[in-house]
Amino acid sequence: MPDLGLEVLLKGQNMVRLLEGLWIALRISLTAVVISIPAGILLGAMMTRKNRVVRAVLRLYLEIIRIMPQMVLLFIVFFGTTRAFGWDLSGETASILVFSLWGTAEMSDLVRGALISIPVHQYESGEALGLRRVQVYRYIIIPQTFRRLVPLSINLITRMIKTTSLILMIGVVEVLKVAQQIIEANRMASPNAAFGVYLAVFLLYFIACWPISMFAKYLEKRWR
Template sequence: MPSDLELIFQGSNLGRLLGGLWVSVWIALVSMGASVVLGLPFGVVMTSKNRLVKLLCRCYLEFVRIMPQLVLLFLVFFDLTKVAGLNLSGEFAAVVVFTIWGTAEMGDLVRGSITSIPRHQFETARALGMSPAQVQRHVILPLAVRQLLPQTVNLTTRMIKTTSLVVLIGVVEVLKVAQQIIDANRFQYPSAALWIYGVVFFLYFIVCFPISWLSRRLEARWQIS
């Protein structure tokens, strides 16, 4: 075993890396849960025929997509603290930013799933005497969920990977822990960075690959012809 690789297993280094990974996953899962709760109704609203409502939804969606997540992190963590006098932790600021981003993306996924449902599904349900609300609840939403779930799982993977940005606002996640281990052993293990970052890559892989695999399986199984 190369001496630089041994550093990973010395003391609590591996446990610290796993703890940092849990911080990343926790931020992503909490943000994703909030995004689903807020994104589902937002997506339904985006299908509205009201031009003003559609314009406002589109403005929000495009603003979030154009603005880099890193800039949003800085705005919420640094500027919002000054302007509103709030004392936000890095983890809470990260959850807020990823929820803002996730809600916009989730809403657009919901909108796309609803609008992709064949028109005859609406017409058949209305011919059976269902009200518009009943059509949405009993026909459209169940069909949309079958398309939406694989995409939601995929969005979760993207969110987990994007949490690496929170290191720049002081959150001690897996990448920050890796940097701390490398800096503390810079002279004794000068080439350890390759191994440490390799372990970080592997940790992200073992978390994200099963989620990506599940997304592909669901998409293949539930694809609506």
């Protein structure tokens, strides 16, 4: 049997360090999620308004964030702002900022899509029954929007978690960076550590994301 370099994981504090790295990745992505979801809901609702200027500005924001690779955004915010504005952001703060900008943009588009997918007749049949505008939203529109939104936004959350693997590029020591450090430190003793350690990283991402996406599947089944 080939040497898969699994023994490295059991050496010293290696497994604990990997878990700490995962925690940092999760802390950054989930903080960004907590900011993105309400902000995205707000912007998404604004995108369905009739005001053209508001719509154009939001559209521009969305397109820019979407077109730009997340890595470039990270570099602009982390390195760019230091030179240009003299901001001394920590890697973690810069990451949270970028992930929130990105998550908000994506979330707003999901919200907009869910809102406009509710047929205008749903509003009308509610009103025709004598429901007030607020009641129409509360009992008819928001519950339906919410149901459409939950699976989509959970998908976004798992994407955000996975994308944290980029932030090692701005010096944040998250799970992938820890893995590299472990491999590097054991280069002589166990040259095959790369396989075992990256396998462990793969499994850690999987364990973090899989329950979330199963939950989305469950909700989809229940509501569709």
